[in-house]
Amino acid sequence: MNPAGFSEQVRRAWAIAKKDIRIYYLKGPVLIFGVFMPLFMFLAFLMGGRQLPLSFLISGLVGMTLFFTATAVSPAIFPWEGQAKTLERLASCPVTVEAIVFGDMIASILFGIGITIVTVIIGLAVGLSLIHGITLLVAILLAACCFSAIGMLLAVPPTNVPSNIMMLSSLIKFPLVFISGIFVPLEQMPAWGLVLAVCSPLTYFTDLVRYSFTGTHFFAVWIDIAALAVFTVVFTVGTMYLHKRTMPKRM
Amino acid sequence: MTPVIQASNLTKVFGKSTAVEHVSFEVQKGEIFGFLGPNGAGKTTTTRMLTGVIPPDAGTATILAHDIRTEPVMAKQGFGVVPETSNAYTDLTAWQNLMLMGELYGLPRSRAEQRSSELLTMVGLLERKDQKVQAYSKGMKQRLILAMALIHEPELLFLDEPTSGLDVQSTQMILTLLRDLNRKGTTIFLTTHNMEEANRLCHRVGIIRAGKMVAIDAPEKLKVAIDRVHKIEISFDREVSSDALAGLSDVTGVNRTGDKWQISAENRDAAIHSLVTFSQQNGAAIVTLNTLAPSLDEAFLRLTQEAKP
Ligand SMILES: Nc1ncnc2c1ncn2[C@@H]1O[C@H](COP(=O)(O)OP(=O)(O)OP(=O)(O)O)[C@@H](O)[C@H]1O
């Protein structure tokens, strides 16, 4: 066994993910938030009574659900653990910062995927038909990785006050939803809106979900997938690099 | 043989203040090394640099032949840490905490379970292993953290004030465990305020003041170095005159406290012989006779107070 080897570090990251799930995700309020938030969002959409088809709404809903759940808890984990001094414990264990970040990402990926599948099932239950199941699956997997990396990026400022980070991440997360073609179809967006939209990974995921449910899409499927993949790699590498630099400041 | 811990010129600056300044020392295999210093001297900061929690601003630390900056994982794999503030996961049970440690150190599940049972038995927490750490008392938490640090049978153990705030029983238990571990070959680096503890436990101590090392030696040698004048406390069953005592050979000073006399002498042995002869000649029987060894406390106070920066 080489403790510093890649496979061994991945195994240790998995131990961190299990710990996160047990401590931070399998909590009544978190699960209730996870299941009810999309449900209420969905109701709010329906009540809005706008002239948009149900399938468009549900695609947006699925996009939002994955985005919010995958970024819901992870930004606060480092501040929580910094405060509780358990981060110092991890820092003195033979795990790299990358493995710790990766472990936190795995936990949020699993949580995001789990809740999003609940939303998809609700969608199917209200009579939506799934046209491209495999595409949806690939999209959810890829986007979950991408969004969980965003969640960890939001955790980069080395504060040990969880509420600061939560405030900051809301400030960034909500505007992102408005530029991502969830409430307004990309076709109806003004040019400047589209310029903003192409910068948001959520745009590509929503486009893929719409394609899966309705068969229509704004970008080509391969562009959506490639864009998501590039965002995922850039954000993952970026968040690991930044955390490596800021970790000592948390101690 | 390469030392287990080799710190050279470790320096850490926080803002404008230098918490640790060019600290260098070595700890050999099998040693219990005590790291002493007053509050704020930089003990925790040094320990955190040695254990790879914070990077030093200058200097290097080589732990178990691995540089803590360039090969942190390899170095960390070989040691266990009991940090200053208790930090088990309070939302997990003792057992879950130990299993997590087992996985973080790459132990196979069965080995981790076996070790955890042994360790929990050793620290007396086996019956409460399935209780969340939240419900633990301070002493129980500290014992659990010691068990967590030992899960992978480390060659080297760092402890930052492991007994501060614990009662006599928990303290004794931890000290006994440390001594047993050391007898089986574990090298121990221990930070403490408690001179008595350092005196009884450590083979060598290093004293740090305001971020600088001021002395490194065996406790006995430090004591002797600090106090060349010995004190003897004696009392007789009848009045004797202080002039008569002061006139004895090898007695350099006489001081009365209550019914006892404090005698200063450079040669303790010779002074005691004179006192015994004095007692025989004057028919004044000796009631008590104590030699007052300089304590490590005194040595410590001297070293950390003299030449205030
Ligand atoms: N994270 C930090 N940021 C700023 N200053 C710090 C930090 N950690 C320690 N210091 C400063 O460094 C100095 C040394 O602190 P350190 O905690 O190492 O002392 P110590 O010897 O462990 O004291 P104690 O016996 O109270 O535990 C102190 O002046 C402290 O204020």
Ligand SMILES: [Mg+2]
């Ligand atoms: Mg300290």
